[in-house]
Amino acid sequence: MLTVAVLISGTGSNLRALLEAADEPDFPARIVVVGADREADGFAHAEAFGIPTFLVPFEQFENRAAWGEELQRHLEVWSPDLVVLSGLMRLLPAGVVDAWAPRLINTHPAYLPEFPGAHGVRDALAAGVSETGASVIVVDTGVDTGPILAQERVAVRGDDTEHTLHERIKPVERRLLIDVVRRIGAGDLDLASFTT
Structure with missing residues (x-):
């Protein structure tokens, strides 16, 4: 079973669609955590599905690299097979990209x-x-x-x-995302x- 972390910034409409898809018994992936760079309305979707969340507020760090290091620490705790950016409105530092790519979509x-x-x-x-x-x-x-x-x-x-x-x-976008995650999880x- 493919494990997925999802990173958001806002309302999480793509996240909601992915949570609903992953809730189906034959879907080959499950979301293990949802993170955000700010207080995000989309956390409500994660909570509705009983998915843990974490917050790494960008403005609390002196620069993008420091923020990225803390984000990376949170992701490593969950060690997901795949990280999905779902409306994350912030460029990830190169260190985070290098750590996860190509398992970062x-x-x-x-x-x-x-x-x-x-x-x-x-x-x-x-x-x-x-x-x-x-x-x-x-x-x-x-x-x-x-x-x-x-x-x-x-x-x-x-x-x-x-x-x-x-x-x-x-x-x-939602349909394509769900299909890509399904194909990754199924090994296709x-x-x-x-x-x-």
């Missing part, structure tokens, strides 16, 4: 390598494209530059706002073959 609301970074949905609208998408990647030390594990196109409508487009991308997707 993230979702992104764009069809990478198109529109990387924190504003993928806004950037797609600003570019006037007719379609964008969602991606699941292996995290590397760049910004959304790691190997792509799964992705799917999402059409951009003429009346889309950043909010409406993002709301249509989110379910695709070997992360060791992806180098970062």
